[in-house]
Amino acid sequence: MNLLDKIETEMNTASDALVNDMKSLDGDIIILGVSGKIGYNLSALLMDALKKAGIEKNVYGVARFSDGNHSRDALEAIGVQTLVADFMNDASLQSLPKVKNVIFMVGYKFGSTGNESYTWALNSYLPGRVAEVFKDSRIVVFSTGCVYPLVNVEAGAPSEESMPEAIGEYAQSCLGRERIFEHFSKTNQTPVAIYRLNYAIDVRYGVLVELARNVYEGKPVDVTMGQVNVIWQPDASEMALRSLLHTTVPANVLNITGPETLSVRWLADRFGARFKKPVTIVGTEAPSALLSNASKSHELFGYPKTSIREMIEIVATWIEHEGSQLDKPTHFQEREGKY
Template identity: 50%
Template structure:
């Protein structure tokens, strides 16, 4: 199978990106591995916390991929949508936005039922002085979601912040390193993982945890910070 970094996949990428619209088209273009994953779906996809940095693009990729495969499944994007433009853009792209406060048990219960869930909800910015909300969103909410979608297969986004700080000369933390979170945000993220692990080990929840490191995009991330 061709990978996203193979010459066959990158040959049609432009040398320059001239607009946000062009960037979004490129980022949401379904890759062969994405299409292979979408082909395995037997129902609708629910993305919880869709309005963050990656969520809208991921939802658009899912919509485009399902259309390309000729599959009828819907893509629901769930968030509070404090920025109405994100909701409108998701709907224009073919997704189905659902405004919801995920900490509201009644609202969570009304969400579409699905056997395929991507969990992207979390709080990072604003932790200082608001630690109680960070812990509620990053640890209490996962428990609510695990109970609401107990029959689903869930991909839960996490962070490399659960690893200890390491000297630059050592090349960074490795996946087999024991977690040693520094600070309340990182500790709450490890708590999120443990909640999903608890439901997986005790209730048979099907779950995969993905730890992300260093967002890199043309609008934000390490390279943008350096260039600025």
């Protein structure tokens, strides 16, 4: 096994905590929007956990699979039963298996500026239809830390007790998604967990990948958005699956990210030291940043297994060995909510 394959295998290996939680979870599982960036990793961890637990469940992965058959074939290869569906088509939505556990990952972000009506339809209107179709299920709803405002970095990051103040139509539509699921959680007595994630780090995309590539390729690093929170994607994926055991009525809101507020300048410097390359910094750190306090989820699940220095090393190794990239920027530097 070469080094890149070893990294991928480790990313898709379930922890003992996930295995134990899956032993406690009744019912089959459906993942809506499985063809997105996190879908395969989440599915692979789930299938590995079920195998290690000696449990047989039907696991369905649903998407349009508009990128062709590659992601669908990869999911089928690990035991996921894939289904093609257009979520905005009512007959297609109604035809899906009505299982006990739902991971809802459908959303629209990049390209939302200039396409606001579709953004609202997919992010705010569709959730109401999904909530009705799966009213007898428990649902984990992927959301985003973007529903919080930029905060003064000296004042501390917002926790779930803080009121959202979404900046821009994308973030507003995501807050709409949350509110719709919260409404139907109450009216239909559907257990729901709102999963506010920022920022997941993979070897193919994410804040660390963007910073690392800039340093490796000799490009400047803008530090205007001077602080970030990050979490290793496998840790975040496991927390999403384990959140099925923490759905409640009314909906349970969980911030999902790492425990540190990280300096973008420091991260760039660490990659510079790792690559033995000079770092070019542009801009000056603004007094505010988009941050989240995830102490509530850490109380439930423990701290993420993967430390920031481990993430830096894994990402740097992947880039040095020319591992594949998605080339999908996070736009984490965006300060006006225009995606």
